[in-house]
Amino acid sequence: MDTVTIKNLTKKFKEITAIDDLSLKIEKGKVTGLIGSDGSGKTTLIRLIIGLLLPDHGEISVLGLNPETQKDDLNKRIGYMPQKFGLYEDLTVIENLRLYADLKNVPYDFERLLEFTDLKKFQSRLTGALSGGMKQKLGLACVLLGSPEFLLLDEPSVGVDPISRRDLMQMVRDLISPETTVLWSTAYLDEAHSFDTAIVMNQGKVIYHGKPYDLAKTTEEFENKVIDLMGGYRKTSSQIAENYVPKNSDIEYTVVADNLEKVYGDFYAVKNNSFEIKKGEIFGLLGPNGAGKSTSFKMMCGLLKPTGGTARIMGIDITEDPEKARSNLGYMAQKFSLYESLTVKQNLDFFAEIYGIHNIDLKERVDEIIDIFGFSQIKNQKSRDLPLGFKQKLSLACALIHNPPILFLDEPTSGVDAITRREFWNHITSLAQKGVTVLVTTHFMDEAEYCNRISLFYKGETVAIGTPSALKERIHAKNMEEAFMKLILESKK
Amino acid sequence: MKILRALVKKEILQIIRDPSSIIIAFVLPLISILIYMYGINLDFVTVNIGVKNDDNSPDITQLVNSFDHSKYINSEVSDNMSDLTQKLIRSKIKGIVIIPNDFSTNLEQRQSADLMVIADGAEVNTATHLQNYVLQISNQWLATSRYAQQVSPQIVNPQIRTWYNQDSNGYYFILPGSIAITMTLIGILLTALVVAREWERGTMESILSSNVTRMHIVLGKYIPYFILGMFSMIFNLVLCIGVFQVPFHGSYLVLILVSALFLFTSMGIGLLISTILKNQFFASQVSIGIGFLPALLLSGLVFPISSMPEILQYITRILPPRYFITFIESEFMAGTVPSIAIKSSIFLLILGIILFVAVYKNTDMRLTHD
Numbered sequence: 001m002d003t004v005t006i007k008n009l010t011k012k013f014k015e016i017t018a019i020d021d022l023s024l025k026i027e028k029g030k031v032t033g034l035i036g037s038d039g040s041g042k043t044t045l046i047r048l049i050i051g052l053l054l055p056d057h058g059e060i061s062v063l064g065l066n067p068e069t070q071k072d073d074l075n076k077r078i079g080y081m082p083q084k085f086g087l088y089e090d091l092t093v094i095e096n097l098r099l100y101a102d103l104k105n106v107p108y109d110f111e112r113l114l115e116f117t118d119l120k121k122f123q124s125r126l127t128g129a130l131s132g133g134m135k136q137k138l139g140l141a142c143v144l145l146g147s148p149e150f151l152l153l154d155e156p157s158v159g160v161d162p163i164s165r166r167d168l169m170q171m172v173r174d175l176i177s178p179e180t181t182v183l184w185s186t187a188y189l190d191e192a193h194s195f196d197t198a199i200v201m202n203q204g205k206v207i208y209h210g211k212p213y214d215l216a217k218t219t220e221e222f223e224n225k226v227i228d229l230m231g232g233y234r235k236t237s238s239q240i241a242e243n244y245v246p247k248n249s250d251i252e253y254t255v256v257a258d259n260l261e262k263v264y265g266d267f268y269a270v271k272n273n274s275f276e277i278k279k280g281e282i283f284g285l286l287g288p289n290g291a292g293k294s295t296s297f298k299m300m301c302g303l304l305k306p307t308g309g310t311a312r313i314m315g316i317d318i319t320e321d322p323e324k325a326r327s328n329l330g331y332m333a334q335k336f337s338l339y340e341s342l343t344v345k346q347n348l349d350f351f352a353e354i355y356g357i358h359n360i361d362l363k364e365r366v367d368e369i370i371d372i373f374g375f376s377q378i379k380n381q382k383s384r385d386l387p388l389g390f391k392q393k394l395s396l397a398c399a400l401i402h403n404p405p406i407l408f409l410d411e412p413t414s415g416v417d418a419i420t421r422r423e424f425w426n427h428i429t430s431l432a433q434k435g436v437t438v439l440v441t442t443h444f445m446d447e448a449e450y451c452n453r454i455s456l457f458y459k460g461e462t463v464a465i466g467t468p469s470a471l472k473e474r475i476h477a478k479n480m481e482e483a484f485m486k487l488i489l490e491s492k493k
Numbered sequence: 494m495k496i497l498r499a500l501v502k503k504e505i506l507q508i509i510r511d512p513s514s515i516i517i518a519f520v521l522p523l524i525s526i527l528i529y530m531y532g533i534n535l536d537f538v539t540v541n542i543g544v545k546n547d548d549n550s551p552d553i554t555q556l557v558n559s560f561d562h563s564k565y566i567n568s569e570v571s572d573n574m575s576d577l578t579q580k581l582i583r584s585k586i587k588g589i590v591i592i593p594n595d596f597s598t599n600l601e602q603r604q605s606a607d608l609m610v611i612a613d614g615a616e617v618n619t620a621t622h623l624q625n626y627v628l629q630i631s632n633q634w635l636a637t638s639r640y641a642q643q644v645s646p647q648i649v650n651p652q653i654r655t656w657y658n659q660d661s662n663g664y665y666f667i668l669p670g671s672i673a674i675t676m677t678l679i680g681i682l683l684t685a686l687v688v689a690r691e692w693e694r695g696t697m698e699s700i701l702s703s704n705v706t707r708m709h710i711v712l713g714k715y716i717p718y719f720i721l722g723m724f725s726m727i728f729n730l731v732l733c734i735g736v737f738q739v740p741f742h743g744s745y746l747v748l749i750l751v752s753a754l755f756l757f758t759s760m761g762i763g764l765l766i767s768t769i770l771k772n773q774f775f776a777s778q779v780s781i782g783i784g785f786l787p788a789l790l791l792s793g794l795v796f797p798i799s800s801m802p803e804i805l806q807y808i809t810r811i812l813p814p815r816y817f818i819t820f821i822e823s824e825f826m827a828g829t830v831p832s833i834a835i836k837s838s839i840f841l842l843i844l845g846i847i848l849f850v851a852v853y854k855n856t857d858m859r860l861t862h863d
Contacts, residue, residue, distance in 0.1 A: 050702055052860045053860050078702065083695065084695030085695070086696050088694075090511060095503070098499070103704055105704060
């Protein structure tokens with residue numbers, strides 16, 4: 001018996017074909033992973049399955065119901081967690097749970113859920129004040145109310161650290177019955193590899209459907225196979241790095257954090273954070289959500305005033321002359337922070353101007369960047385309409401427009417597919433080879449391997465610092481993910 | 494019923510947590526009443542004028558003095574015409590009265606005597622007031638002067654008595670009217686964001702895949718904001734009647750009932766905007782444009798409807814504030830006039846129901862975009 005049967009499904013948005021003549025069966029009682037590049041149609045497919053969108057052609061049957069005409073009956077039997085979790089941020093944890101319990105007409109029986117999610121202590125906290133990992137657990141708890149027969153999770157683990165991701169997976173496995181079907185869309189291929197079934201989507205079509213283990217035995221191999229399926233990634237030399245003009249300087253340690261500290265009331269967001277980064281080094285800042293990585297980042301680039309200690313960028317003290325220190329920085333923020341209503345070219349013009357590039361050079365520089373980054377086709381498109389991968393590339397272009405000797409990248413690859421991530425890291429490593437110093441945060445542990453050195457951050461403090469291999473050796477871990485978990489757990493003791 | 498109760502409870506919690514809706518409901522009326530009370534003045538005002546007297550008869554000196562004795566006029570006597578002109582240009586004085594040198598001679602010879610009044614037309618209201626004041630004062634003077642028998646007595650002598658607002662206090666009439674404007678704004682602003690917010694924050698997607706029906710969603714928005722809106726309405730009335738002592742001659746019950754109907758319509762406008770636009774920024778822009786400006790300009794509070802171009806007069810007929818202003822002004826100043834109260838109620842009820850149906854029809858139970 002299949003939970004979902006889809007025949008020749010097509011869905012178009014204006015000119016764009018989101019789902020293209022797709023046929024699919026999802027087996028009952030299995031956890032199925034939905035993988036694919038940005039804009040491959042994963043979210044659209046999930047929304048079609050539960051009747052939030054209507055198909056243009058084709059048939060869908062879910063739990064024996066037609067989502068087009070029997071949506072109300074279907075709603076009673078499913079649990080759907082949208083990408084933004086669907087929680088009310090201005091309600092407390094318990095208020096959200098009670099609301100969803102009432103909407104699903106089930107009694108207020110949250111003991112087991114609260115225990116599993118570890119949210120008992122935070123019951124009366126506003127949801128907006130929870131960390132990403134906790135929100136995600138609460139979102140899942142709300143969805144699990146009423147024991148749905150079919151659970152649909154749309155990228156629940158974007159921007160969430162490895163520990164929270166592992167907890168979430170455990171929660172789902174523990175809380176569902178063997179008959180429950182789960183459809184789980186994800187960008188993390190290691191996650192997908194652990195599922196019963198994997199569906200790989202590309203351009204609105206299913207390009208692989210089967211056991212992930214049949215495709216590849218290990219996670220790494222699985223990633224390579226999936227990338228091959230999606231058209232493959234050919235490593236080429238990075239045009240961006242080749243056209244980078246390094247600035248001459250004899251400073252050895254270009255980025256220095258000197259006992260950085262940030263206190264809110266009596267809460268230490270960051271405590272005694274010290275590190276030195278050499279010219280041309282890629283330095284990774286890893287840690288669970290809420291560990292203080294972004295706070296450190298903002299202090300390092302002078303956006304937030306430290307309550308103690310300081311940072312030096314190219315030898316310039318950030319607390320004394322933040323403007324001058326910042327002029328040496330290219331900063332890529334966690335969220336897409338370009339102007340969505342401006343075109344690609346207008347965004348570049350704007351950032352060139354605010355970085356102080358003058359009239360004659362400006363046009364030349366912007367044209368050059370458009371050329372190097374391959375934006376000529378899309379330069380007059382509004383950045384809102386770009387696929388996520390292109391948005392990330394545009395953000396990087398804006399950060400690099402003034403040829404800075406230092407790059408700060410705050411979770412540059414969150415929500416980006418595997419191919420785009422590889423491209424992105426190709427540019428980063430090539431830039432570092434040309435002498436650019438890179439400070440980067442990430443939740444992808446495989447990306448941590450690209451770093452020369454890593455600082456592991458937990459509860460505002462540095463737990464460990466060293467090369468990826470040294471850290472793995474120290475704790476006897478076979479990969480970075482294991483090292484991360486072990487080191488964090490060790491520091492908890 | 495349980496679902497509806499849960500949605501209403503959720504919305505009330507959000508109202509309590511979010512200071513902006515409290516500010517809209519209670520601070521906005523306070524500010525707006527203060528502005529209408531002190532900022533907009535339609536009353537008789539004191540005007541500064543200059544007087545140039547070219548007639549040196551002692552009787553005329555009396556006339557000149559009586560300009561100064563009026564409580565509506567501050568006069569300044571000068572022989573220097575260019576000086577007065579300069580003052581008029583600089584807006585130090587609003588007008589000049591010139592008494593020509595043959596003024597008393599003409600009166601003596603029972604001929605018509607001219608008096609020149611120059612008024613600053615840049616401020617039309619003040620200029621009109623000024624002309625009336627000068628006319629009144631000179632007539633009074635004439636009646637008591639020794640020239641009185643020289644002029645034929647006036648046959649018609651109107652005795653003016655103002656009803657309903659005996660003191661011609663502008664704010665007695667503008668404050669109740671202002672409640673209509675404020676409540677339009679509050680009804681629309683409170684609700685214009687609340688549906689759009691759910692779409693933007695992604696919570697609508699969760700709600701739509703639970704057991705709620707369309708009616709749950711619509712009532713889940715109407716009920717909590719109606720309660721908040723009524724509190725705001727009562728607060729307005731307390732300010733108006735209790736604090737600013739505007740006399741109230743009507744029935745509180747009728748006032749509250751018609752106000753509730755009015756709130757129902759303006760909430761309908763806000764919810765319709767929000768439901769259709771699904772975007773908080775657009776919704777707030779549009780609600781100011783649709784809600785506030787027509788209410789202020791076309792409702793008859795500031796500009797009389799009868800002096801508007803015909804096409805605008807037709808437009809005012811579909812504006813809820815127009816009916817509510819007529820009702821609330823008469824309720825305050827004349828007491829309950831059944832024909833006005835019933836006509837306003839029927840209109841507001843019909844419009845409110847039309848809007849409710851429109852909101853219901855436009856409430857999407859599925860996503861329409863990607």
